[in-house]
Amino acid sequence: MSPWVIGFLTFILYPMVATFYFSFTRYDLLSSPEWYGIQNYVYMFTKDPNFWVAVRNTIWIIAFGVPLQIVLSIITAWMLTKPRRGMKIYRTIFFMPSLAPPVAVALAFVFIFNPRTGPINVVLNKLGWEDPPLWFFTAQWSKPAMLILTLWGIGGTMIIFLAGLLDVPQQLYEAAEIEGATGWQKFRHVTLPTISPVIFFSLVTGVIYGFQFFTQAYVASITVSGSSTSQAATSVGAPNESLMFYSVYLWQQGWGNFRMGYASALAWMMFLVTMVCTLILVKTSRRWVHYAGGGFR
Amino acid sequence: MRARGPTTDIGKTLAGIGTVTAWNVIPRPLPAAERRRRLLSSIATHSMLIVSSLMFLLPMVFVVTTAVMTDRQSLTRQIWPNPFVWSNFLDVFERIELWRYTLNTMAIATLSTVGVVLSSVPVAYALSRMNWRGRQATFILVLATLMLPFQVTIVPLYVIFVRLDWINTLLPLIVPAFFGDAFSIFLLRQFFLTVPEELSDAARVDGASEWQIMTRVIVPLAKPAIAAVALFNFLYNWNDFFGPLLYLIGNNRLWTLGLALSEFRTMHHVEWNLTMAASLMFMGPVIVLFFLAQRVFVEGVTLTGVKG
Numbered sequence A: 001m002s003p004w005v006i007g008f009l010t011f012i013l014y015p016m017v018a019t020f021y022f023s024f025t026r027y028d029l030l031s032s033p034e035w036y037g038i039q040n041y042v043y044m045f046t047k048d049p050n051f052w053v054a055v056r057n058t059i060w061i062i063a064f065g066v067p068l069q070i071v072l073s074i075i076t077a078w079m080l081t082k083p084r085r086g087m088k089i090y091r092t093i094f095f096m097p098s099l100a101p102p103v104a105v106a107l108a109f110v111f112i113f114n115p116r117t118g119p120i121n122v123v124l125n126k127l128g129w130e131d132p133p134l135w136f137f138t139a140q141w142s143k144p145a146m147l148i149l150t151l152w153g154i155g156g157t158m159i160i161f162l163a164g165l166l167d168v169p170q171q172l173y174e175a176a177e178i179e180g181a182t183g184w185q186k187f188r189h190v191t192l193p194t195i196s197p198v199i200f201f202s203l204v205t206g207v208i209y210g211f212q213f214f215t216q217a218y219v220a221s222i223t224v225s226g227s228s229t230s231q232a233a234t235s236v237g238a239p240n241e242s243l244m245f246y247s248v249y250l251w252q253q254g255w256g257n258f259r260m261g262y263a264s265a266l267a268w269m270m271f272l273v274t275m276v277c278t279l280i281l282v283k284t285s286r287r288w289v290h291y292a293g294g295g296f297r
Numbered sequence B: 001m002r003a004r005g006p007t008t009d010i011g012k013t014l015a016g017i018g019t020v021t022a023w024n025v026i027p028r029p030l031p032a033a034e035r036r037r038r039l040l041s042s043i044a045t046h047s048m049l050i051v052s053s054l055m056f057l058l059p060m061v062f063v064v065t066t067a068v069m070t071d072r073q074s075l076t077r078q079i080w081p082n083p084f085v086w087s088n089f090l091d092v093f094e095r096i097e098l099w100r101y102t103l104n105t106m107a108i109a110t111l112s113t114v115g116v117v118l119s120s121v122p123v124a125y126a127l128s129r130m131n132w133r134g135r136q137a138t139f140i141l142v143l144a145t146l147m148l149p150f151q152v153t154i155v156p157l158y159v160i161f162v163r164l165d166w167i168n169t170l171l172p173l174i175v176p177a178f179f180g181d182a183f184s185i186f187l188l189r190q191f192f193l194t195v196p197e198e199l200s201d202a203a204r205v206d207g208a209s210e211w212q213i214m215t216r217v218i219v220p221l222a223k224p225a226i227a228a229v230a231l232f233n234f235l236y237n238w239n240d241f242f243g244p245l246l247y248l249i250g251n252n253r254l255w256t257l258g259l260a261l262s263e264f265r266t267m268h269h270v271e272w273n274l275t276m277a278a279s280l281m282f283m284g285p286v287i288v289l290f291f292l293a294q295r296v297f298v299e300g301v302t303l304t305g306v307k308g
Helices: A002-022 A039-047 A049-080 A087-099 A102-112 A119-126 A139-151 A155-167 A170-178 A183-212 A215-224 A229-235 A246-256 A260-288 B006-018 B032-067 B088-095 B098-129 B135-147 B151-163 B171-179 B182-192 B197-205 B210-221 B223-239 B242-248 B257-264 B272-292 B294-306
Strands: none
Touching: A002 A260, A002 B098, A002 B135, A002 B151, A002 B171, A039 A260, A049 A087, A049 A139, A049 A155, A049 A183, A049 A246, A049 B032, A087 A155, A087 B032, A087 B272, A087 B294, A102 A139, A102 A215, A102 B032, A102 B257, A102 B272, A139 A215, A155 A183, A155 B294, A170 A183, A183 A246, A183 A260, A215 A229, A215 A246, A215 B257, A229 A246, A246 A260, A246 B151, A246 B242, A260 B151, B032 B272, B088 B098, B088 B272, B098 B135, B098 B171, B098 B182, B098 B210, B098 B223, B098 B257, B098 B272, B135 B182, B151 B171, B151 B242, B171 B242, B182 B223, B197 B210, B210 B223, B223 B272, B223 B294, B242 B257, B257 B272, B272 B294
């Protein structure tokens, strides 16, 4: 136990408290932290337009990404329950992308979605779309492109849903069939309630993950702006701040501009918001999440 | 005794994932109409699956084809490589010190995995197989840290590592792993709980200490769960970008593959062919690991999601 206790105190508890303290200071790492009261928070909410840009972008990716990810995971997992042969091959194909290094995935997608020479637009041209989107190169299309990138990696969620779907007791379907239930009714009243704990799990982790979304956006932004690693701090979020997500902004403030106090305030705000979201989800879950054992599993 | 152990449980889950046929097979001849209906629906499912598989595979296909193009061709609209430049895979080693970056990444991933396993097994054991005051409270604490976004602790941690003069060394990415990892503790605990208590009792009667019970009885039974934990940690650290970006960016001798991949970006254009060739080599070990341990992956992911 004791290594974990030491680890918990040095790597979790102390840093949490220290972050809270730093969030009330100005701190550039070189000089010691200087008390700043609630000014960081005041600045965040009233004077910092970029904060709201980051919040809006993050809400966008969560609002579209999480539901789409869940729906597509259920659909792919459901398709996988159907065939009697070849299921393992399909499962491998769907699952593999979720294991690929995010840096490599981001680079690959920036290339594939290159407006002029990327295969996607070449194909769209051939299909008769004369001026297909500029994808990662324009603020209007960069987030949808990022969304497609993240959906490519739904494999992990899909595997969990697959296990959930295979756990649905067959007697329930048979009983429903005897009652004359249609396919949709069976899905709505048998399948959905049984996999609702998995849906709940993916919602919570999806929201938490959404706030931590970093690597893919960082790599895509510095690649399209063609900047070197030393210029990364000014080019993250490109094009035109459209990929400035919350964690990217936090990194930029802390490690690009050395505003550690402000970065700490951003971190605490993020912590509070994810906590509140999780609590809301937990509260509402009592109404729609169905635990077969009755209570906690 | 082994056969009654938890391995059978997991085996059953896995068998369930692998074959869904048990309840479909009805041992009696089917009428022709029914057979035709089944054939049609089977064709329908397979065509749906094939179409979506192609969509999932397509990005990988483009990565591979680009990796064997000339630099010039990778900047044109041609999709199929002409000529095939297999030497790109060798050129990457000349253009950047790919060996060095691979070794760095491997060192971080391996050492931190060893650290996580060594430190998490005893904690998970204490949380599941021993009775002591505050056990439940400690477990809730572990669960809470599981939910904690790492951003909340990153600033003071960075400050600590600056004070220790550990920035631009591998230490910040390895040492914390030796103090336990909440996710691994949680996964191992869930698994340890499934081992029948009688096994420990029998060992206790024989005079075994808790440490001996853990190393001789529980750990051998929990090999699949430990393998899953090790795999997840290796993969996480292999793929991690944020940690190396914070701690290693100033020392290019210690860069990981993720940091180095951006090296192909020059002022005017990205050398896409080499970038994709290097990306493939970056993905390589992951793919190999996956095929070596597919069962462990699938079981592990399932264990974390459904029973969480």
